[in-house]
Amino acid sequence: MSNRPVYPFVAIVGQEKMKLALILNIINPTLSGVLIRGEKGTAKSTAVRSLANILPAIEVVKDCPFQLLPDSAPDVCEGCSRQECGCKSNPPGPVETVHRGIRVVELPVGATEDRVVGTMDLEEALKKGEKRFEPGLLAAAHRGILYVDEVNLLEDHVVDILLDSAAMGVNTVEREGVSFSHPARFTLVGTMNPEEGELRPQLLDRFGLCVHIEGINDPEDRVAIMERRAAFDEDPEGFCEQWNEDSKSLAEKIEKAIALYPQVHLDRALLYEIASYCLDVGVDGHRGDIIILKTAKTMAAYNGRTEALKEDVNAAAELALPHRIRRQPLQNIMLDVGELRRQKQMHPEASA
Amino acid sequence: MYNPVYPFSALIGQERLKRALILNAINPRIGGVLIRGEKGTAKSTAVRALGELLPEIRVVAGCPYSCDPDQPQSFCGQCRNRADGVQVRLRRIRVITLPLNATEDRVAGGIDFNLAVKTGLRSFQPGLLAKAHRGILYVDEVNLLDDHIVDIILDAAASGRNSVEREGVSSCHLSRFILVGTMNPEEGELRPQLLDRFGLCVEVVSEKDLEKRAALMHRREAYDRDPWGFIRRFQAENDNLTRQIVSARSSLKVVSFPDHLRRLVSEICTESNVAGHRADLVIEQAAKAAAALKGHPEVTVEDVQEVAPLALAHRKRETAPPPPPPKHEHNPERPPENPEGKQQEREEHEQPEQDQAHSEGPLETGEAPPSEGPGEAQGNSEERPQARGFDSADQFFDVGETFKVKKFASPKDRVFRRGSGRRSRTRVAQKQGRYVQSTINRNTGDVAFDATLRAAAPYQLKRKNGSGLAVILRPEDIREKIRERRIGNFVLFVVDASGSMGARGRMTASKGAIKSLLLDAYQKRDHVAMVSFRKDDAVLNLPPTASIELAAGLLKEMPVGGRTPLSAGLVKSYEVLRNYLVRDPTARPIVIFITDGKANVALGDKKPLEESLELAVRLAADERIRFIVVDTESQGLLHFGLACKLAGAMNAQYFKTEDLKADTLLNIAKENVS
Known part of the structure; x- marks a missing residue:
């Protein structure tokens, strides 16, 4: 994977909203992901894959299949019979940890259930006659990004699993003779083309943010896209080298924002503003409120401020609400949230 | 506990939901609660938070079935054979999560693989239903649970025990659990039998109050920033709740239910036109729990009124439709061959919905086929200006x-097909779909390793041949997966x-x-x-x-x-x-x-x-x-x-x-x- 360079994130032309949503999710993983809706060939997948270059590092136990920190989950280590990490070595020595970038784990649309949640380790069973848990994609995605291309085409029963673990942050496996559970908190990133069918409401709600992207109509930008793509295809290494500075400065900006986030303050009056925003446009549940609050604060941190402003709240609502607004059955997803709010405020009776 | 859990006492609003959960924690005989509601209304959060509040119960130490030391007559086989008497241990009531991807062998239990390989003995390894005995069985998104798993749960819930006859093991153990489920009705409804198993049902909606919404956001964000610190802040309140539950549990036995209230309960149930008698029993138990929580020695009318809506919400049947206007006035010369009885009252109009809307109008008693009915008027009023080239x-x-x-x-048949969806159930030939069972027939090459190993396990001692492998498989052990899924x-x-x-x-x-x-x-x-x-x-x-x-x-x-x-x-x-x-x-x-x-x-x-x-x-x-x-x-x-x-x-x-x-x-x- 690392031997073939990926297209640099910073070299993507336009699609600012999508880029912003992804960056915000990196800064604050509790935003719980982003859904990117749009037509084909709008750099949806490219953007997600290219994140690898700018992701911050985390500390994990070396060779731990569950991406854990030392002593963070004694229950898991107890049930885990891996030898590689040294947790179980005798005598229990100091566990080695490494710093590595956050991972983007891709969930292919055709993935089977057992690969996603994990299953019985066959080799172990045959060789030693013992049941051992073989971790699946959810274990690999813990503390990272789980990326589903064409998420609306995902098998229904795989979606159920995602819902299950996304809700609890834990993957519980009770199948094929194995009983095991391990933490699985991940940022869910999905791309989809709405023409091929909509997502189930429950899954839709699990994505913190939602952006809709379209092809770019500015001829100059289109030319830039072509030029850059051609340059990348011709000489990937050279192209990446060229953008290296920009990538680095973005990565630094992200790390600064992560450090700044805990200090960001949001005025109490703005909390009311958020709540009334959600009530105005009509949102199911409270996840919308919470996500707006977090997004606004993250945005402030990204811009180097310690105070979240009204603009942050408005911009956050644009990202957090499109897929949460209560729709008439079978109605399409709303694109312009701010506009909708203005309409509803002007004609409050129409929204009833 | 490696995963922080949002504290129960930090939940804002949703009083009915909280009440229903606490009542169940006090009195397991209520039989669980179903939480229905839109997404993002703290349904799952509340259930998981409840797990932290539950009091301790006495169990036999080391018993996989959580036998009650005070009830030796219902001991499991192991406990009965414990020669030196049983050791008692206190432990918290458990919340057992049933994940949607669970397979049958783990839910009901199956052969103990490790033991079978080592000793050649076939013994039963308890599954989730054993673990959930005397505890809470929790299913998130319960409406998405697979039908064959639902069948197993229904069976256990109805009889209070779980009988297993599979893979050469046979076992039967007690399995009395409180069934707690959450669901979002947008994703489809529950099967009626399963619905009835839930003692109470709560419908949750989001808060509309600005103040509460703001407080809620504030708390959640604080929690996400520092979960452990947040939990510590609410620990005292949580402990307080636990104490209340414990004392209510102990006083529950002495709470009496006056006879005149029984009549009230049955009146309420009749009025709501419920099917069966479960509602009556649930109301009685829930009212007792409510009284115990308040520290009252006797159930009052208020207690009954408080819990009745929760017990009736999902059992109430539509009352008979309001009596239609008398027939003869309407349409005396109706052709006698009209088949349906009740329905014809409504069908003589073009559109029942709209007629009801207009039913106040004096014109309504007129003949059935008016040329300018109310429906027509509405249709025309929706007419758009002619445009876009339509004539x-x-x-x-x-x-x-x-x-x-x-x-x-x-209809379900034996044809294997492709696709996905939720309408018709079908066997699938690809290696996709939910693994529901294993079979000894071989034709797909989709080996069910777990079942294969379990089939081979008891023979391992005999087959030992120094190959270095712990398990030796023979062709006759091979089992294949039967996968099933619904296709649209x-x-x-x-x-x-x-x-x-x-x-x-x-x-x-x-x-x-x-x-x-x-x-x-x-x-x-x-x-x-x-x-x-x-x-x-x-x-x-x-x-x-x-x-x-x-x-x-x-x-x-x-x-x-x-x-x-x-x-x-x-x-x-x-x-x-x-x-x-x-x-x-x-x-x-x-x-x-x-x-x-x-x-x-x-x-x-x-x-x-x-x-x-x-x-x-x-x-x-x-x-x-x-x-x-x-x-x-x-x-x-x-x-x-x-x-x-x-x-x-x-x-x-x-x-x-x-x-x-x-x-x-x-x-x-x-x-x-x-």
Whole structure:
């Protein structure tokens, strides 16, 4: 994977909203992901894959299949019979940890259930006659990004699993003779083309943010896209080298924002503003409120401020609400949230 | 505990939900709670938070079935054989999560693999139902649980025990658990039997109060920033709640239930028209728990009133419809051959919904087929300004009221097919779908390793041959997976958009019916396509797609007007179906005709009606296709019954628009019960 360079994130032309949503999710993983809706060939997948270059590092136990920190989950280590990490070595020595970038784990649309949640380790069973848990994609995605291309085409029963673990942050496996559970908190990133069918409401709600992207109509930008793509295809290494500075400065900006986030303050009056925003446009549940609050604060941190402003709240609502607004059955997803709010405020009776 | 849990006492609002959970923690005999509600309303959060509050119970140390040391008569085999008496241990009541991907062997239990390999003994390894004994069995998104797992749970819940006969082991143990489930009704409903197993039902909605919403955001964000610190802040309050639960549990035994309240309970239940007696029992138990929580020695009327709505929400049946105006006034010369009894009262009008809206009007008692009924007026009022090149005869009608439609699915057969969805269950041949069972038959190469190993395990001692492998497999051990999943069907809508459909708001009602069917199609993940016919031609408005939104949009825009080329509609549907079946020969399409059957344009020289019936017979020759005819004709004086003939020709299921509505046997969860 690392031997073939990926297209640099910073070299993507336009699609600012999508880029912003992804960056915000990196800064604050509790935003719980982003859904990117749009037509084909709008750099949806490219953007997600290219994140690898700018992701911050985390500390994990070396060779731990569950991406854990030392002593963070004694229950898991107890049930885990891996030898590689040294947790179980005798005598229990100091566990080695490494710093590595956050991972983007891709969930292919055709993935089977057992690969996603994990299953019985066959080799172990045959060789030693013992049941051992073989971790699946959810274990690999813990503390990272789980990326589903064409998420609306995902098998229904795989979606159920995602819902299950996304809700609890834990993957519980009770199948094929194995009983095991391990933490699985991940940022869910999905791309989809709405023409091929909509997502189930429950899954839709699990994505913190939602952006809709379209092809770019500015001829100059289109030319830039072509030029850059051609340059990348011709000489990937050279192209990446060229953008290296920009990538680095973005990565630094992200790390600064992560450090700044805990200090960001949001005025109490703005909390009311958020709540009334959600009530105005009509949102199911409270996840919308919470996500707006977090997004606004993250945005402030990204811009180097310690105070979240009204603009942050408005911009956050644009990202957090499109897929949460209560729709008439079978109605399409709303694109312009701010506009909708203005309409509803002007004609409050129409929204009833 | 490696995962922080949001503290129960930090939850804002949702008082009924919290109350229902606490009552269950006090009195397990209430039988659990079902939490229904829109997404993001702390449904799952509350249940998981409850797990931190639960008090401790006495169990036999080391017993996998959590035997109660105070009830030796119901000990499991192991405990009975403990020679030196049993050791008692205190532990918290457990919340056992049943994940949606659970397989049968883990839910009910199966052979103990490790032991079998090492000793060659077949012994039973307890599953989730054993773990959940005397605890809470929690299913998130319970409406998505697979049917065969639901069957196992129902069985255990009904008998209080779990019997296993599989893989050469046989076992039976107690399994009494509190069933707690959450669901979002948007994803489909629960099976009625399962619904009834839940003692209480709470409908949750989001807070509308700004103050509370703001507080809620604030807390949640604080929690996400520093979960452990947040939990510490609420520890005292949580402990306090636990103490209340513990003391209520101990006083529960002495709480009495006065006789006069029994009568009240039965009156409440009769009034709500509930089925069975479970509601009465649940109310009694829940009221006792409520009294115990308040520290009262006796249940009061308030306690009953407090818990009754929770017990009745999901059991209340629709009360009989308000008595219709007397028959004779209405339509004395009604033809006697009208089949349905109660329904005919409603069908004599074009549109029951709209008639009800106008029922105050004095005109309403007039004859049934008025030429300018209220429906017509409404239809016209929705008419759009003529535009976009439709001619003046074209009309646009609003989409009528939607409702929940009856279940229909292709019959389950033994054909293996591809696809995904939720309507019809089918065996699948690919290595996809849910692994439901293993089989000794071999034909797919999809080896069920777990079942294979379990099959081989007991023989390992005999087979030892120094190969270095712990488990030696023989061909006869191999088991294969049987996978099953629901596939969505392909549903083709064939809509009559001729002028006759426009009369008296028929189209509005029909559009309502179509939209209801589309909604159903969405929940079942069907592919849909839509053909409409009017004037001289039929058009494929919507080629097969999974985007139901597209279909709904189209429905709204559909113009109505002109004559009725039913034959053309039939031919067009045939083309669509043929193409679809070529691509996927195992598909089982469902075709829904929405028409009054009054064909008046032919393709050839024959009479339009005759021709269309002939075509219909030919179309129905393909056994893979199922037909449904929805008759939009009114039950007036002039009744042609042409759609019925069409249905006969195609061997189709025949419905009136009104008949499509699903049985309203269980009117789910209306807040205003009392």
